[in-house]
Amino acid sequence: MIPDKMYITCRSFLKEIVSLLTWSILAACTVGPGTVVTCARAGSEQGLNLIWALIFATVVAYTLQEGSARLTISSGRSLGQCLRLKYENTYRIYNVAIVCWVVSIAVFIGNTMYECNNWAGGMSAIYALPSAENTDALRISCCIGYGLVVYVLLYWDKTDWLSVGLGIILMAMVALFLIVVSKLGMDGGRFAWGLIPNMPPGSANLILSLVGTTSIGFNLFLGSSIAEGKELAASQRGIAFSVFSAFIVSVLIMIVGDGVTSDEDGNFTIENLAGLIRETVGEVGLWIFSLGFIAAALSSMLTVPLGAALTVDSMFTMKKSTEASTGVTNLGVKGDQLEMDAPKPLDQELNKGSTSQIVQQEANQALPRWIYQGIMIAIVVIAVGVISADFPTEDVIQIAQVFNGCLLPFFAICLLLCLNDQQFMDKSPQKWWSNIFLVLAVTITLFLALNVFIQNVFGKFIPNESIKFGIAGGLAPTIMIILCLTTTLGKDILRSFKGRSVTYEVNDA
Template identity: 30%
Template structure:
């Protein structure tokens, strides 16, 4: 007989799944959302509605696979494509690894940008310090309590942004309309892909699927819905707070806005929250890449290949962090890369959750769930393809 959902288990599931919402409230979200508000007003709010519900639909499907079979998403995909050997798992892993490496670039840059605002120290030395600490913590495995603490700081920063957003006082009717009516202002396509890529995080599908074991369907669904909607709400208030930025978006200008609205502690909270979001995600992205490799390719957590994946992701982040490019520009671009890669991961998830040979009927997608997943694939593919086409045109001109 299925276990009923008690108040205690429900609250426990919400806290358990808050790791997913905390994972996408990183420097990418802070940057892309506030920049969207600063540059395009409320016009891109609909993207956050689409991306938030897309996260729920995809994460729920990935986690349902684990509950139904006892295997995580990567293991299920590898099993479903076993007749093709390692080709599909390897290609999918490479796509996820590329996405994690791109995220890591934004994570380290975000963490260092927060530290620069706090200390005024050299970005180059702070980048090396952040990368070294990440390597040490991942090597000894003591990351969970740090990530949890920093996650609390990130949500505190979200609360500060919510206060500031209400101070921006946009008309409620306009906000509601912008949440559901699509608009694509001129020049906004890269930022649209960034908003999708920073919210529907491809590696979270593997990461979340792997930590689902032991939960019932009702616990999992309640936890995902509430935790992800909370993350979506924070993204929305970040965008609305961006309406107050004048003179172009930058981390300094955003800190100034919070200083003006909340006093000196507001700017400090933004700087520390930006560091916390970046550093917590700097621990999560390499680990998620390695967990995906273990899931898809069967590598042991003690193997040299597993460790190489961890080091490779951190190395890419350090390389971008030590470059002289504008951190805001890099963060937006790498989030867009993940938005473009998303359809590939989603397609294999769609095939896996509908596989009659692997998934019992009661755990496979309903027609409504299939429509929701296909809409995520098609819209992400169209927007990502459009973005790539515009980039090709620029190269040819």
């Protein structure tokens, strides 16, 4: 009996490890070259003052990704499919709701910019290698080489096995930066001060970049795809592991960046970061950093176009069904792994007085394979072209992070609407406290995005920082109030407080 118990225990332990590492693909998406550059830059320019931004972004990332996984597990549908079903009776283009087109286009643009960020970081990793210089021949050949590797792996669909490898790479990066931090030392008082929210002058873009690189909007759709067919408790542990690992790496990188000196113009550069690592741990450390940086870039290069294609696929692929049943609610969860049975229209009448019977007429509507692959190829080709043209690395990375940070509240609102829809969450209604935190998180991300927009667009006309903060702070809750009043979200949130159903038309939104 003992050997059997040990076998079961070991098997359960290994299953848990594999589950955690499977979810680490989200951390691999998060801890790419953009995270390394953004966190190191924040440490170099602002010291440890922005630790709080990483904590906030991490909490938001877990809340949103856990909500996305819970939505998928409870409804049996991915976030993209839920959005399509929620708005299937609104204005459509080619039988797909306009909101799905908007989300798909936003994901494509955001992921394309994020892929440019990955390529820029990947080239910076090459330049950090001993004796490597930024020449046209090296830059163009390496960009094309990266592109070929990514395309081959995506075309052969050999990305499943990457999850475990990406988890190992993540742990290696933790070890490397932990060693550097232990040798550099850390001021505990300055670290504690950085836990208090503050916005030093000129830090608006950096703060939103930190939020954008830690809580990535398209990870909601990627995580939703990963959650299909999994248990909620295991998914929650996996998401917590992924998010916490990314947070630890980000904090370590920021602490290391605090020791990086700026160049003559007062700007942060990857070369200065590499120089600090070489001085601290020697030539071996520089090789480990460069190779780990390349691996992180390559992992993100793979997951970003894949995530974009999966997101668009979830919006445009649906297996519709029509039911005639007795005493069977159309809100039940059905379906398999990737294509779920859509619920019958809410206005379809149930046949009363007969035995339970379900008659299904299914029609598959799938995204053509060439479009699916074309999305991935287009993202990769654009990234290769942009970085081959030698655009400034740090600028490319920050623009990508800021843009994705601005998209985050939009994706979070989409998730919030679906989580409060009885059509999907009838078996596991959204709790009132979860709604409070989600609304608060969305409002704060809206404030950060609006603040950056005002700073960059109207900064010359409104020089006073307090006025800019006041405008952004007033607009963010106003937008949320308008959203609650013009959609079913307000009624849904009230229902979560009252603990009872509120009758309404699902398609009011």
